Amino acid sequence: MHIVNIKNKSLIPALLFAGLMTTGCTMVTDDLDPCPALLRIKFEYDYNIKWADAFRHEVKSVNVWAFTPDGRLAWNGEASGETLASSSFYLDTPLTEGEYDFVTWCGLKDNNGFDLATYTPTTKEELEVTLRTVEKDGRNVSDIRLPGLYHGYVSDFEYEVDPNNPTVKTVVFSLMKDTKDIRVMLQHLDGSPIENRDFSVSITYDDGEYAWDNSLLPSPVISYEPWEVRYGVITTPDDEPGAGNGSRSLLTRDDGTISSVATLLFDLSTGRLMADDENKAILTIHRNWDNRDIVRIPLINYLLLVKGHYGDISDQEYLDRQDDYSIVFFIDKNSNWASAAGIFINSWAVVPPQDLPL
Structure with a gap:
């Protein structure tokens, strides 16, 4: 009887290759498991007079909505707080392959200057924002320091998934500051x-x-x-x-x-x-x-x-x-x-x- 010592370094590459041939999305077989697929969202605020990305320093919250070509809401997501200050911040989505329009309003959380019509719209046309005012002597007055309000829009984004290769795609918002x-x-x-x-x-x-x-x-x-x-x-x-x-x-x-x-x-x-x-x-x-x-x-x-x-x-x-x-x-x-x-x-x-x- 011959006993094989699996600690022998010369055998490790062969064993790894054998494992790849029997499992995973790169194996040569007709019965493939699907590879990981992910659509994620990245935010940039470089549409400013310095032409430099200030997202990490200025934006405190994000809200995003994805709509199908026929105008239906497919998904919405949000994030806020210290996580936005990380250079590796992305907002992951559960969206499957297809075509989407994306709308984002950023800076709405804890914002005492603006109101969003609804956070659960049925169409993107419902995503209207209104400035808060107070009435003084018959006038609509805004006399506070307005927190930053940012907007972004991406249309006709095609998300395709290759089942044989890992797929990570990114939607990039270039934000515009309104305030x-x-x-x-x-x-x-x-x-x-x-x-x-x-x-x-x-x-x-x-x-x-x-x-x-x-x-x-x-x-x-x-x-x-x-x-x-x-x-x-x-x-x-x-x-x-x-x-x-x-x-x-x-x-x-x-x-x-x-x-x-x-x-x-x-x-x-x-x-x-x-x-x-x-x-x-x-x-x-x-x-x-x-x-x-x-x-x-x-x-x-x-x-x-x-x-x-x-x-x-x-x-x-x-x-x-x-x-x-x-x-x-x-x-x-x-x-x-x-x-x-x-x-x-x-x-x-x-x-x-x-x-x-x-």
């Missing part, structure tokens, strides 16, 4: 005091309803108002003693040169801005003591004045990629807008059109 942070700064340059109560700022726009494809639906006019107002004094390094101590007026040197500038900073959030609505979104700066608007401009037109600094892209692409705007207005000694002095938009100096009425 915008807009800071409006007022600077008094002539030595006049400036008080929090002196001015108020608002943006009006009818962008409170979103369709499943992220287009705007008919909406009441929304009055976006600041979620924070801050007073400050900007000083130069060689100011006289006491500069920057919270004084309500500008400080000057002995030669009369202004060395400190009093400012008011208004922080607002809005929804998606549309290039086709260039005259609809209105930024208003109101002088409170005599109930007069000193600035009333088409916001989108002005924001697009600096688009050329960000590459050769369309107006709409710029508005969708840019989610952070800063606008500086200069106020003269009579507390009027010194429009001839220009303004700064995202640190770019702009001389605005002089023929636009307030």
Whole structure:
């Protein structure tokens, strides 16, 4: 009798080959077991002004729906929390082979700014999102810092499964961010005091309803108002003693040169801005003591004045990629807008059109 020692290293490859010939999806036989198949979803947020994927850092929740070509809901999934911050995050689906349309809304979990019509739609047309507002003096007002709202859509995705080979396919969403942070700064340059109560700022726009494809639906006019107002004094390094101590007026040197500038900073959030609505979104700066608007401009037109600094892209692409705007207005000694002095938009100096009425 000959006893075979299976610890003999020369026999291990032969034994492994024999095992593969009798089991698994690569064996040569007519009776194959199906190989693993998986359709998974990956999210990217690189549709921004930096052209860099910020998904891991910004997006806190995802909701996804898959629909068949005849419009029926085939599957929906969700995820949130720390798992989204992992570079290896994917959302696995149980979908079988076929053709699908995918819709995603991201950032809805714990979002006090938006409501989804339903999380269990029968068709994708039901996936509408509405901005939350409160009524003030007959106006629909949004005065909170809006959490990020992101949208993505993939159509006609073909998922095919090869039963003889492992199949892992990926649907990639490139997300678009709808919400915008807009800071409006007022600077008094002539030595006049400036008080929090002196001015108020608002943006009006009818962008409170979103369709499943992220287009705007008919909406009441929304009055976006600041979620924070801050007073400050900007000083130069060689100011006289006491500069920057919270004084309500500008400080000057002995030669009369202004060395400190009093400012008011208004922080607002809005929804998606549309290039086709260039005259609809209105930024208003109101002088409170005599109930007069000193600035009333088409916001989108002005924001697009600096688009050329960000590459050769369309107006709409710029508005969708840019989610952070800063606008500086200069106020003269009579507390009027010194429009001839220009303004700064995202640190770019702009001389605005002089023929636009307030």
